[in-house]
Amino acid sequence: MANRIIVGFAVILAGLYLYATEQIPVVLLDDPLGPKAFPRLLGAALLAIAVMLLLESLRQKKAGDTTPTEGSAQSAGWRHYWVVGALTIWTSLYVALFEWAGYALSTSIYLLVLTAWFNRGRWLSNVLTAVLFSFVSYGVFTKLLAVSLPRGILPF
Amino acid sequence: METLAHIVNGFSICLQPINLWYTLVGCFLGTLVGVLPGIGPAAGIALLVPVTYGMNPASALIMLAGIYYGAKYGGSTTSILIRTPGETASVMTCIDGYAMAQNGRAGAALAVSAIGSFIAGSIGVVGLTLFALPLAEMAIEFGPAEYFMLMLFAMTSVASLTGKSLAKGMFSMVLGLMLATVGIDLQSAMPRYTMDIVEFQEGISFVVVVVGMFAVSEVFQGLEMLLRGTAPAVIRISGKLWLTREEWRRSIGPIWRGGIIGFIIGVLPGAGGTIASILSYTTERGLSKHPEQFGRGAIEGVAGPESANNADTAGALVPLLTLGLPGGAVTAVLLGAFIMYGIQPGPLLFKEHPDIVWGLIDSMYFGNAMLLILNLPLIGLFVRLLYIPRGILYPLIVAISAVGIYSINGNIVDLYLMILFGVVGYLFNKADIPIAPLVLGLVLGDLIEQSFRQAMNLSDGSLGIFVGSRITVVLLVLTVIAVLWPLIAPRIKALKTLPATGPED
Numbered sequence: 001m002a003n004r005i006i007v008g009f010a011v012i013l014a015g016l017y018l019y020a021t022e023q024i025p026v027v028l029l030d031d032p033l034g035p036k037a038f039p040r041l042l043g044a045a046l047l048a049i050a051v052m053l054l055l056e057s058l059r060q061k062k063a064g065d066t067t068p069t070e071g072s073a074q075s076a077g078w079r080h081y082w083v084v085g086a087l088t089i090w091t092s093l094y095v096a097l098f099e100w101a102g103y104a105l106s107t108s109i110y111l112l113v114l115t116a117w118f119n120r121g122r123w124l125s126n127v128l129t130a131v132l133f134s135f136v137s138y139g140v141f142t143k144l145l146a147v148s149l150p151r152g153i154l155p156f
Numbered sequence: 157m158e159t160l161a162h163i164v165n166g167f168s169i170c171l172q173p174i175n176l177w178y179t180l181v182g183c184f185l186g187t188l189v190g191v192l193p194g195i196g197p198a199a200g201i202a203l204l205v206p207v208t209y210g211m212n213p214a215s216a217l218i219m220l221a222g223i224y225y226g227a228k229y230g231g232s233t234t235s236i237l238i239r240t241p242g243e244t245a246s247v248m249t250c251i252d253g254y255a256m257a258q259n260g261r262a263g264a265a266l267a268v269s270a271i272g273s274f275i276a277g278s279i280g281v282v283g284l285t286l287f288a289l290p291l292a293e294m295a296i297e298f299g300p301a302e303y304f305m306l307m308l309f310a311m312t313s314v315a316s317l318t319g320k321s322l323a324k325g326m327f328s329m330v331l332g333l334m335l336a337t338v339g340i341d342l343q344s345a346m347p348r349y350t351m352d353i354v355e356f357q358e359g360i361s362f363v364v365v366v367v368g369m370f371a372v373s374e375v376f377q378g379l380e381m382l383l384r385g386t387a388p389a390v391i392r393i394s395g396k397l398w399l400t401r402e403e404w405r406r407s408i409g410p411i412w413r414g415g416i417i418g419f420i421i422g423v424l425p426g427a428g429g430t431i432a433s434i435l436s437y438t439t440e441r442g443l444s445k446h447p448e449q450f451g452r453g454a455i456e457g458v459a460g461p462e463s464a465n466n467a468d469t470a471g472a473l474v475p476l477l478t479l480g481l482p483g484g485a486v487t488a489v490l491l492g493a494f495i496m497y498g499i500q501p502g503p504l505l506f507k508e509h510p511d512i513v514w515g516l517i518d519s520m521y522f523g524n525a526m527l528l529i530l531n532l533p534l535i536g537l538f539v540r541l542l543y544i545p546r547g548i549l550y551p552l553i554v555a556i557s558a559v560g561i562y563s564i565n566g567n568i569v570d571l572y573l574m575i576l577f578g579v580v581g582y583l584f585n586k587a588d589i590p591i592a593p594l595v596l597g598l599v600l601g602d603l604i605e606q607s608f609r610q611a612m613n614l615s616d617g618s619l620g621i622f623v624g625s626r627i628t629v630v631l632l633v634l635t636v637i638a639v640l641w642p643l644i645a646p647r648i649k650a651l652k653t654l655p656a657t658g659p660e661d
Contacts, residue, residue, distance in 0.1 A: 006587060006589070038337070039348070053324070056322075091575050114379075118548075119547030133555065137559065147563040148563070
């Protein structure tokens with residue numbers, strides 16, 4: 001099942017990549033091979049790999065219909081994809097707020113929600129970790145290490 | 157004679173107080189990275205690259221290398237105490253190390269892996285000192301066609317040896333190469349695949365990809381495991397942190413053999429620490445008079461593999477420094493770091509920057525000693541890190557990653573890319589696709605394309621140049637063997653063992 005998805009993805013990606021390759025403008029310079037040759041090779045290689053993957057999955061199916069290892073491991077994984085989906089959305093929101101709200105504030109909120117979710121019930125340590133880490137690391141990075149982080153709406 | 161002078165000069169560089177300090181910092185951070193779940197040496201090094209921008213290259217590289225070999229020391233700790241390898245090379249240590257911990261000999265297991273790592277790590281550095289220069293001198297003859305074939309060989313070996321499936325390894329490698337083509341083409345100055353996003357013109361930064369795929373994806377996976385309740389429990393250290401005389405006697409042989417096996421395997425691309433430790437484990441079990449003890453807490457099963465995977469780091473630096481060729485994900489990240497400091501590893505490195513390269517190599521003698529000192533008395537301290545609740549640790553890793561990535565260019569697009577690659581890494585893990593080939597492809601992509609084009613220019617567009625010299629032919633044969641290896645290996649194995657039950661795997 002997963003292998004079929006990879007095959008499909010590889011074929012679509014190869015198609016898009018080869019299409020985009022043909023869109024690269026070419027100026028005739030002292031460069032006989034040009035910027036398209038190597039990418040064309042890669043696109044073709046990806047198509048060949050898709051065929052390899054297909055053959056591999058067919059062979060696996062033939063050899064090991066009785067070994068459910070792959071299937072069972074995956075079905076356990078599928079059920080939990082929503083966790084990763086939620087994490088992705090929440091982390092993207094964090095990034096969206098990163099510059100506007102500033103590093104210290106957005107990181108505090110980000111950490112607070114995640115620790116409340118995954119370290120349930122220990123409010124005090126969660127709040128302390130989230131706030132202390134965010135503000136102390138902000139101080140260390142911007143003042144000591146001269147790494148610039150967004151200040152955002154806070155005055156410091 | 158000149159070489160000897162360079163080696164001695166290297167000592168004078170790495171013994172400067174500032175560089176000794178950075179060796180210590182690197183080793184300390186490496187141990188930390190090895191112990192902490194969710195962040196491995198590749199991501200650890202990538203995260204620190206931006207912080208080291210202002211430093212002089214020698215100090216920065218000494219520190220980054222310290223993280224690399226320091227992580228191997230730390231990796232054994234988690235294998236022994238929670239049966240979770242801090243990084244893949246410590247997989248074999250889990251078997252007997254965890255069994256020893258259950259038998260109340262966690263202290264001895266930790267001690268033997270630290271001592272073994274020190275001795276074998278030093279064997280590896282001696283090997284690196286002896287073999288680096290001759291190899292570099294040989295490689296100076298290489299033209300673009302030879303280089304292209306060499307890189308192709310390295311990448312296909314990594315793709316074919318790191319995963320369970322050849323096709324998936326190759327898939328990962330080609331994706332990496334494709335990512336490397338994003339940005340302005342170096343020769344024609346034409347933008348490629350930038351989708352009119354200005355930030356893509358300079359290409360996709362390997363730091364973003366590595367941190368996303370190695371740190372963020374680990375966090376996603378760890379948090380998912382936490383919800384499922386499959387995270388392992390920690391065994392507390394009991395008993396003395398030292399070996400009995402009997403244990404010591406049993407460990408010496410495996411440590412030496414592991415050191416030599418590890419160095420040799422380390423030099424080969426693709427194989428890396430994991431294979432070195434597996435090889436050492438099977439060697440020790442084969443040589444042992446009590447093979448039945450293996451799996452139930454045999455100290456040889458810890459001493460050998462741990463030594464092998466430490467000597468491997470020094471071995472892996474041989475092709476990196478002399479040929480500019482990384483054999484795995486971590487060395488690929490190190491190569492990226494070198495390039496960012498404007499230093500191109502390869503045969504000329506030893507001529508152009510002897511101070512940096514020998515300073516780096518010599519610093520590893522001291523680094524290994526520091527790690528031994530750090531790891532024996534401080535092991536209790538590092539173990540405490542394992543007691544930090546995962547629900548707090550994992551979110552912190554994302555925040556640290558965000559700081560690291562943002563500090564490169566101060567650019568939000570990089571942060572979104574980091575999340576994207578985090579998801580990709582997570583899916584790769586679920587689908588059993590190895591990540592290392594992708595990183596290698598991304599880091600080597602530019603170089604391999606340039607040498608391909610230069611070679612084709614030299615030959616007026618004839619592919620014949622890739623079989624035009626003895627070296628390219630040998631490399632081509634090796635590449636074909638590397639590609640076919642997953643198909644050949646089971647047959648050889650089947651021939652060796654009695655025809656038993658037929659195709660099992």
